[in-house]
Amino acid sequence: MEIKKFVKDFENALDNVESGSFTPETPLNTIKQLDSLGVLSVIAMMHKQYNTKIKGSGIKNAQTIFDLFNLIQK
């Protein structure tokens, strides 16, 4: 599982994000696109593309994109 691909999928899940905007270390609380619809989009992306079910609180508890990557069921 590659973190680079995950960051790309994360960017793609959100609206108004240019490719290459984020790194694995980008703090989630600095991503303004991660509003209520953004959170739903990331949940749906992780379910559809990574077969991982997370909750809204799972995103709230994560600090960075890398933390979300670590939630993927390997």
Next chain:
Amino acid sequence: MNDIYSLSGKTILITGASSGIGRQTAITLSEAGAQLVITGRDEKRLNDTFISLKGDGHLQLMCDLTNIKDREDMVSKLPKLNGIVHAAGVIDIKPVKFIDKGDIHAINTINYQAPVLLIQALLFSKLLSEKASIVFITSISAHLGAKGFGLYAASKGALTSFARVLALETASLKIRVNCLAAGMVKSPMFDVTTEAISEEALEDNEKLYPLGFATQIDIAYGVQYLLCDASERITGITLTIDGGYSIS
């Protein structure tokens, strides 16, 4: 209470009675004197509802409404009905860009197809008494936009439109058909929403409800009204129970 609100002498079928709004409605209607036929997919939880019912002579029938054989079996065991409450339903919260064909099929099969096909079978078998009352539990999301609720809103919207046509087609039998549109209600479905959206976001959402979120009992009393003789001239409407959300 005035007798006109009583359901004594009425036999009512409730789908989705093993949990949530369906379960609470079953209990409330039994307290109002109704004879109930409750259905659900989970045997243990359905029985939990059954033993919570007040009065005697109720019936419980296990049934997966999306399964044609289950549905036919259940219909063959039904007595003549004075009312139906369609509370069986599921929710799937997902932005449009992640929806696929399977998601649409899954939610519509339970929220839309199942009640339509059940009503078809009941009408065809003439199992609805004259003056019967049909109540569909729908949602304010059928009329309002809520991000992520596309699948759910569309399934309830379809049911709402269907109900109006059914109301006209059954009017000559004095059968009434109404929807009860719930806003956010504290129920197992609420917990699914909380998981997806986060508790903080829901707390913010509740501030948009002038009277706060409705409870399952609020919904059950609304259903009782639509089933009893006090509402015998009411058909084709949607009764909204949303703590004032729609007007805020």
